[in-house]
Every structure is written in C-alpha cells, then in structure tokens.
Amino acid sequence: MKYILLMSGTKAGVDRYHAWSQRDIETHMAVLRGITNDLSGSGEFVATQGLAEPAEAKVVRGEKNGIPVTDGIFPESKEFLLGYWIVDVATPERAYAIAGRISAALGPGGTPTNMPIEVRRFAVYEQSKSQ
C-alpha cells in the first residue's frame, strides 16, 4: 500500500525555521537522511521531495476564456506543503511509525520538533495514472 506523508507549515513556521542555527539545520537534516536511508534499505522508499518556499506559491483558476488567473495571496493561517515522502508499506501502522520518526526529527537545541505529519493513502483507482 502506498502512503504519502505530508509535512506542512505556515509561512510563520517557515520563517522560524530560517532562524535555526546552521548546526541545528544540519542535525535535523542528518536525521531525515537517516530515515531515507533506512527506507531505501527496507525497500519501502518510493520518493521524497522538498518544495520551494511558500513565497513562490500561486493559486490558479481556469477562466471562461481559457486564460489562467493566478493569485499569490493566501490567508496567514494557510498551511503550505513543505515536503513529502511516498512510502510503500505493508500496513497503515507502519506508515504511522515512519511518520512518527519524521515527527521526532531533532529541531533547535536538539529537541524533537514533534511536527504533525499528515498520512494519506493513495487512491487505488488513481495509481494506474502514475508513471
């Protein structure tokens, strides 16, 4: 079963992250790197991706004349996707365990961030669309 683990945060949260010391960022990344390595070793790794800054986000709607309408204004409370992991696991509990590890990645001063990670299963009927 494929699951996507979504890490999201507000613009304010991203600003706080930018204030982390270089050392804290390196420690945090080392934990995430370790998780990716473990998942590759267990054959559960499908993909991981970080997204560019929320400042670069646009929201697009179709208009009647077929011209896209873009807008870059979002409510302050909006949670932006920061990055994701796609894993192929035997049970939902295993997906939750991996998300728990990501959530426990160390933050400033070496304390776990305890970031909430949203766990969603891929819809089976859609999987044939992927390449």
Added chain:
Amino acid sequence: MKYILMMNTMRAGQGVPQWGQKDLQAHIAFMTGLNKELRQSGELVSAEGLSFPNQAKLVRAGKDGMPITDGVFPESKEFLAGYWIVDVDSPERAYAIASKASAAPGPGGAPLNMPIEVRPIMSGPPPETL
C-alpha cells in the same frame, strides 16, 4: 523546471462526492484525458489521487518513540485531493495546465473552477538529506 499542481479542494471528514454516476465518469474521463495529453507532450512526471479525508491521520512522535495518531482536523483545513508533477519550460505553462485542471467538469458538466495551488519543486531531494 518541475512544478507541483495541488488540488487542495477537500475538507475534513469528506468522502466520495455525492455526484451522479455520469458526472463522476465525465470528471474522471477529463482527468484521464489531461494526463494522457501531458504524457504525450513529455511534461507529466507523476499524477496521483489521494484517498478521501475521512481516512486521513495526523501523526506525531510520542515521548517513548511511539507514533500518536489523531484523525481530528479543523474544519477550515484544506486536504490534498490529488496532484500532478509536471516538468515544463516556464511557470506560465504550469499555470496554463493548472487552469485546465481547474476547469474539470463537476455536477451537471459545469466547470468546477477549483483553485489549484502551483509550487516549484526542488530539482531533487535537498543534497544534505541524501
């Protein structure tokens, strides 16, 4: 340049939309056609639909290392319904594709005009995480 186009259209607790069978089929046929077009132009990297928000869980690490799961979300939370990753020459092309997806037919065949969030993605995982 890679972009992710996100359909953040679902809300907490939602399941399969209560549309007529014909409307659902028209919607899916539109999406299948869009994907086919993007595959033919060489711009499609991946496209996935997610299960409905009524199955979503939020996970945090507990102190003992055990995951704590929770399925309670604020009503205002946007849920990802699905996404496309496309590899295109310009942001404008990503917006044009998003606009097409936005106009997917809904109930009665009327365009949904759903908002599609468009974000550049990094060309690979951050090197420090590899």
